[in-house]
């Protein structure tokens with residue numbers, strides 16, 4: 001489905017001066033929906049349970065979102081070019097274990113941090129390279145590497161948590177701590193959302209990602225570096241899993257090879273709720289972040305309404321369906337007949 | 342039997358249709374013509390139930406009908422072959438022919454029964470492909486014929502053909518017009534949209550003209566019109582003044598050369614050179630190899646033997662290298678190879694220079710890009726603005742947008758493959774004039790076209806291909822449609 005820009009055809013007929021602010025309008029249309037859903041939902045829950053609105057609770061919801069949220073923001077890039085990355089959950093767990101092992105074995109914590117980031121970016125690039133040069137769908141490649149990564153993490157950690165880490169090291173106190181009362185991870189999340197938004201909407205790389213997602217063959221004929229862009233996009237989504245792993249390790253002070261099960265699907269769900277369709281061609285980093293926030297807010301609200309914990313997954317499924325359906329419906333109302341020509 | 346009247350359709354503030362109507366009788370071929378963006382496709386989309394009108398009525402056999410979707414129109418016996426291809430590339434020919442499942446018992450589909458039903462229809466239109474071939478492996482022309490077969494297999498009472506011959510080579514187009522007339526004689530009502538006015542005069546009994554969404558000529562007898570009178574009706578009084586033609590000289594210097602190029606299954610030892618300022622045509626029957634030359638120049642087909650040298654000495658090994666070396670590829674397959682349909686015109690028009698070549702600096706200013714697009718919109722007279730989504734432009738205007746994005750990149754070699762597919766007569770002449778202008782500026786131009794008159798109109802010389810080899814070269818004065826047709830078919834028992 002084309003973007004929901006309904007700038008009427010002939011207002012600009014024959015190359016007349018284009019009025020209006022289509023950039024603003026497009027931005028507003030694409031993200032305002034999810035943001036409104038989040039605000040209304042939070043306010044609605046707060047109406048019944050005012051404690052829900054306490055800053056401590058809102059902050060903890062946000063903090064809980066950070067890890068999946070970072071992955072969702074990264075995954076927007078492969079999704080927008082009609083690829084998918086199912087390996088981020090496994091990548092996240094493996095990077096945490098690798099970081100923990102390196103630190104335990106006496107490597108400097110900051111060196112370990114760089115190693116984690118480099119490893120995740122590199123393995124993401126490997127996903128992209130295998131997809132490109134073996135001519136396989138990224139779905140299949142990353143499905144396999146997801147297991148490879150998680151398996152490597154399990155083997156490295158011998159199936160157990162790695163806990164004997166120097167907890168007073170500045171790595172843990174700074175990255176796992178607070179800045180101005182807000183977890184460092186949340187600050188980094190906000191900065192990452194902003195940076196990736198700029199990367200996605202303002203740079204040539206972002207535009208290439210969208211162009212390839214829109215029509216790969218036309219992009220190839222237009223001289224776009226399709227292979228390179230695919231590798232970079234998958235590398236980026238891997239890197240974001242690595243960033244999530246760094247902050248997760250710093251906060252939990254343990255490397256657990258079993259964390260992040262199903263995070264890849266939550267991240268994809270968040271991205272889709274935020275207006276990045278699987279069909280490619282467009283996307284929104286801000287939307288993906290907000291989509292993940294909605295999912296966490298729902299999980300937290302369920303606790304407030306004393307819904308048994310075992311129903312959370314069920315409810316999350318429901319939210320994804322409702323959110324995606326509502327979004328599609330809204331677009332259809334605004335734009336009844338997208339096809340033309 | 343089919344009468345539509347007072348049809349109105351607005352998109353945003355613009356009227357795509359404004360009091361348009363048409364009546365088609367049983368047993369006639371009724372042609373509908375008009376400029377790009379006049380509203381022809383919108384009109385037939387309304388009749389076939391894919392677009393809901395804002396006003397107006399449709400009557401079928403005297404009864405007013407309203408279609409909520411295409412299926413309902415199909416149930417009333419209305420079949421449409423739309424302008425843009427609607428084939429399913431991953432499916433086989435047979436599966437495409439029977440999108441609703443086809444014949445069979447107990448919900449099981451019988452391939453044998455499908456083949457039996459399809460065979461005569463495929464034969465009638467001369468579509469010689471395996472029923473089990475995947476459709477994305479078919480040429481644009483064959484896919485077009487496939488869609489027409491699909492419509493015929495619905496056994497319709499009203500058949501709507503929206504520019505069915507725009508992608509067809511001459512023989513296939515002739516066979517189609519023959520078939521169309523035969524179907525009408527069998528009692529079908531046919532509504533036929535085309536930009537080829539001679540073809541319209543040959544195939545239709547009556548003709549209607551749309552201009553800016555209004556019917557300005559309704560059901561005129563074909564004997565009462567001529568190409569000129571149709572053009573006048575289409576354009577109104579404001580026919581474009583023919584521009585003064587610039588003198589052109591073939592420059593020496595940088596040239597494009599192929600030496601002994603072989604591409605397995607497509608080209609055998611082809612050598613040719615094209616100099617700056619020259620317009621070289623490439624002609625041949627389907628699969629003759631002329632299109633493989635364009636692919637080789639664009640870096641799509643890697644020669645197994647010989648070499649392709651672009652001006653400046655580059656050997657294109659990928660489309661990206663070719664584009665970087667200044668090769669443009671203007672394709673008639675605008676949906677597949679040309680446009681990002683879900684993005685705006687400015688994003689499309691600036692795509693090559695901005696994203697392919699990366700000549701615009703780190704963060705191109707949107708304002709500048711839009712201004713550049715506006716200039717192109719003006720130059721090519723595209724009906725639409727920079728912010729319009731490409732999918733919403735009319736077919737002919739989309740085709741102009743493909744040319745626009747390559748003009749924006751200022752290429753040195755321009756490979757054209759059916760560059761004016763679906764473009765109206767006036768705009769076609771203008772596009773040809775632009776091609777000549779580009780040649781005057783010293784560009785090297787290679788052009789292939791299913792429409793031989795196009796080659797005759799613009800080319801200095803035409804290379805004729807058969808079975809992967811150049812078999813003939815027709816130069817200057819000797820260039821005519823007959824000469825081309827003869828050379829393309831020479832040596833074959835019967836023209837096929």
Ligand SMILES: Nc1ncnc2c1ncn2[C@@H]1O[C@H](COP(=O)(O)OP(=O)(O)OP(=O)(O)O)[C@@H](O)[C@H]1O
Pocket residue numbers: 008009337338339340341352353356357375376377378379380381382383384424724725732733734735736737738763765
């Ligand atoms: N979905 C849409 N949204 C907005 N405008 C549209 C849409 N579809 C068509 N239009 C506009 O309606 C007008 C008529 O388009 P239409 O496709 O009917 O033209 P046409 O006569 O078929 O032209 P062509 O010969 O180029 O195919 C055009 O200006 C086009 O931009």
Ligand SMILES: [Mg+2]
Pocket residue numbers: 341381382383424503735736737
């Ligand atoms: Mg049309």
